[in-house]
Amino acid sequence: MPFGLKNAGATYQRTMTTLFHDMIHKEMEVYVNDIIIKSKKAEDHLVDLRKLFERLRKYKLKLNPAKCAFGAPAGKLLGFIVSKKGIEIDLVKIKAIRDMPVPKTQKDVKRFLGKINFIGKFIAQLTATSSGPSATQTGRPLIMYLSALDGAVGCVLGQHTDSGRKEQVIYYLSKKFTQYEANYSFIEKSCCALAWAAQKLRHYLLSHTTYLISRSDPLKYLLEKPMPTGRLAKWQMILSEFDIVFTSQKAVKGQAIADHLAKNPKDDDYQPLHTYFPDEKVLFVGAVKDMSEQCPGWRLFFDGAANSFGVGIGAVLVSPEGKHYPGAAKLQFACTNNMAEYEACIFGLKMALKMEVKELIAFSDSDLLVHQTLKQWVTKDSKILPYHCNLLNLARQFQSLEFRHLSRARNAFADALATLSSMIQYPDELEIEPIQIQLQDKPAHCWAVDNSFGKNPWYNDITDFIKIGSYPPEASANEKGFLRRMASKFFLNGEVLYKRTSDLNLSRCVDEDESQYMMKEVHSGVCGPHMNGHLLARKIMRTGYFWLTMERDCIDFVRRCIKCQMHGDVIRAPPTELHSMIAPWPCSMWDMDVIGTIDPPASNGHRFILVAIEYFTKWVEAESFKHVTKKVVANFLRDHIICRFGVSETLITDNAKNLNNDMVDGLCEQLKIRHRNSAIYRPQMNGAVEAANKNLKKIIRKMTEKHWDWHENLPYALMAYRTSIRTSTGATPYSLMYGMEAVLPAEVEIPSLRILMETKLEEADWIKQRHEQLSLIDEKRLNAICHGQCYQRRMARAYNKKVHLRTFEEGDKVLKRILPMQDEAKGVLAVSSHWTSGNGVDDPSDVRPVSQSMTREPVLGRPPRLPRILQGSTATSRPPLVTSPLIISAFTTRVAPLTSSILANELLQVPLLDEVSRDPGHRSGGYKSMEKSLH
Template identity: 45%
Template sequence: MDPLKYIFEKPYMSSRIARWQVLLAEYDIIYMTRKSVKGSKIADHLANNAIEDYEPLNFDFLDEDVLVMEKEEKSGWWAMYFDSAVNVSGNGAGAVIISPEGKQYPISVKLHFSCTNNTAEYEACIHGLEAASKMKVGKLEVYGDSMLTICQVKGEWQTRDEKLRPYQEYLSKLAESFDEIEFAHLGRDKNQFANALATLASMAIIDCGAKIQPVSIKIRNSPSHCCLIEEETDNDPWYTDIKRFIQHQEYPSGASKIDKRTFRRMAMKYYIDGEILYKRSFDGTLLRCLGDLEANKALQEVHGGICATHANRHMMARQLQRADVIGPINPKASNGHRFILVAIDYFTKWVEACSYAHLTQKVVKRPKMNGAVEAANKNIKKIVQKMVITYKDWHDWLSYALHAYRIAVRTSTGATPYSLVYGMEAVVPLEVEIPSLRVLMESGLEETEWVKIRYEQLNMISERRLAAICHHQLYQRRVAKAYE
């Protein structure tokens, strides 16, 4: 609150403030509330009162060609993160030691004695350093979210609390057992693993002398039931009885009249071509019946191979257009590349992408209204992130990600970019290992017949593209209608 407004408008005041009001009253002061000043008035005032020896500001940015500053990677250094937890359930200390290769060694200790937050932080750091010393670590970087502990160990702050001095002395003695050691402070959001270990130790009920095996954390990218396949006990596929009934009209042994009637009704949904059994879907498509080994191979290819993005194509419905750049990507790839140049055909949605170590502004001309391209870049990054094994091999998987994007049906056109460019659908490697119906049909054709069919497909490509244009226009109308 403004003090002058308080003095002149408050009816009842204390003795000192009342004295100030009396002293100011002889000057006939009237309080007026300040009004907002428009920017144009300030600009007019500055223009009318220009300074003669005015020097314009220099807005040039030094080293404008530098996009990012990278920190040198220290080779042979280990890292340790520590944290503590003090709550109603108990006290705990947690630390995680990370090797130069990225292997993590978690440490969790339950403290069966009363301690404060600061002493618990020292306990966590000391237990982590003791474990690192036993592992014969030479160079160690220590990270913690306690500013007090880090600054006191580094000597930047004095240790006045008598309870913390023994901890600091012992911690300094432990630090001397390493060849090189550095302490650094970081935020809580970057220290969540150590915090989870400390919280786990504080809340767990552990008897004295009990030893708990190391906790193993697995990463799954799909639900547990998605790869559920019943085991085949008799080494025959699940559709053997259906196939035998269609071929020889033989029922399974021990089938009752009700089972036979159900079996006949079920067999009407299947179709056999030679020795291969197919099931008719609701739209008339023939789906090949697979055994245990074939189904496992198909699931691995669909959920983890080059077709992994098909299962998530609804998340990638936002389309790309024209050209844009992804980067700089940190850390850079093993070949030194940090940028991905993405280009796309506006109509067919065909994507091309290449990685580069350096890019200049002259190479990429960004058109106006480029928000869709930025959204598409996020999709490309999501695809690559699902495929990479290590953080430096993303450039090796870029071509596989592009292939998966090209053979996926686009929502706006209702067709795959591959079919709009080449006039036919791409053949997935799985279709060669487990022949699909179209592969089996084309394998029996002679070369002249296959060339004739291919020529007809190319002649029909204009019709396919025209149908895609109509589908795209209808899609735009539906979207516009939904948002109006």
């Protein structure tokens, strides 16, 4: 994003809010590019940081290490101090006022009072209402008063209040000009002062429009320069990203303060800015010196806590040797915070008297108790007076008792005891054993060789042998020899075991948890390319890590990777064996489909071809139309099929709307015809008609000379198809339908033997021969059935060689295949996955692709002159009688032998058997039949 855009800050803020919406106001606060992670407990802070880093890694965001600080109890954000106490005003913002030279002479005092009185003329009740700097308010412009004198510059940043009549101060600035800056002209001093003030107040000016009030207009001087050079160009570049508007001076009340700051600049030299946000520096990060060195002797730390659970007190008595004696108590009566502090102090003093301590230093984070005990503040509260008198009486029993104040962060032990005792509900007469706190100077993984779920790592025996030369119990002589040979290839450095590689390098041995982390980071981390298991194992080995089952574990890990499964290749291997559909007698089963759109259309405007095929004889009926509407389909079914060949038993179509309508359903219901639909996105279900479409288009291509007369060649193409022997039946559709072969045009030109013999027959003999042919037609059809069954078995054997059997059960988690025609699969870079994740499936019929319109592509024509026909689905080269009626695709969840449940990278396809396909309930994709076949 370029600099200088007004909406840059708002856009960036909206982006950060979107990315961290679930963490804002809980674990973190975000303002533009400033992020603060806040935690109440130290152990929670690491968890919150890890969550932040994972979110940053997910969205590819980077952090500048130079601007990051960790573990800070307090810091600056947007000009304010953020700490455990809350949000406080930053004293640096009023440093210019606080560090003004103290008046030393009578003239200086008169000058200072004159300035104050001059300002007081414009402000009512200045003494009563004056306060420190205020925070900025969104939606209102800022006002900058700038004054540049001969040797110094002063600046006041302000903003109008809600009423718009008063101004509130936000920031004071002043500085001396350097020796070479003092030689600038007056207008150049104003430009230098404006650039310096804009850099100092950049985080304010970027998000607000700023009105500049000054004696001169430095913006006009800078912008009117046609070719600024040197320092003018530098100042112009600095001011280009701000929205600053010059306003002529109409009043002197604000300018007077700026002039006063310019006449009384800070004594220290100005240091140029090195960061965009100087106020983001952390107050302090580091360890505090040991208090035992500062305060030798007995020390007492005490604190009280009052919350909704109750009131508790805690005290820790520390000996000169550093031994801690903690104590805590829960108060069973109503008590305020200040009363709890006094109770904790008295409780700790009594502990010290029981241990015969004579000299004691007491530390507390309560200002009230410390100052009242030191008699610096007066005790007026009637509830505190009895505690104060009791405390003074106890103090007289010590030879030396000193009270000191310390921060809450350094009184954490006593505060923790008080909070713990206040929150725990104690039953009656319950004694709690003392709490023992151990100190560990090393992480847990350094105290023992990393245990995995209570078990020793795989290299435990090797480590024990290298360390102390011990063998595993019950090890045989051969096993001991094998362990000695294996241990010679390893090297132990402290608590870390290394494996010597063949190229004389060392690879660190990792346990189960570390190996899982390494595989996850290398495979799918920031730089993880999601490689296969073999490459993953080799990359980890090159990185310098080793475990015994590295390659096998990497292969299993990659198989379980969700991203690799979702973007994996489409599985082509069929999951079940081939099942074919067979028509029991001629004209009992018809399949119907549409070829189109044909572009350019024929001379009569026809753009579609409606095709129907009979399953037994492979007889094809087809006719061209301008539009294939529901009325056209119903008339074609009535005129070309029912009225010519009789009422059929079954009609199969795809899920197109023009083939599935009320007119067609009404006609089928009237004549008791079962109308079935093929599976969506499964053209193999209509394999017979798809194969017929392919052959018809090939014939039309070769017959057509002009692109507008293809409709005239359609009847000849149908005759050619009907009189050709089909491989699946071993006979022509014409002979199986009518019991004789048709007369071809070639037989008319040059009469064949059949034609010559028939011409010599008398009419009565021809009729008798025709009756004999019709009597033998059943034998021909039986031979066609036998031929078709042999052909189907031969095709099934070839098909079943590629079958990879898979199972699918209800409740399994699956990945649904994304088909090419769906929106998820479209894109310029094709970045969408082949699969999309699915939830647990209660019904197998729910796992199916989403219904979409089919994409049509040109498949017919001889460019540039011949037409192009867009077919409804990809034609299959599989014979028409061996197509699977219903297939669905999905991923299923299985249990691996050595791992937990994973998403198996398998394609599920469920075929529909013949007896199931004739189920009357198989409609609209056949989901009811699919459920039956699955069960």
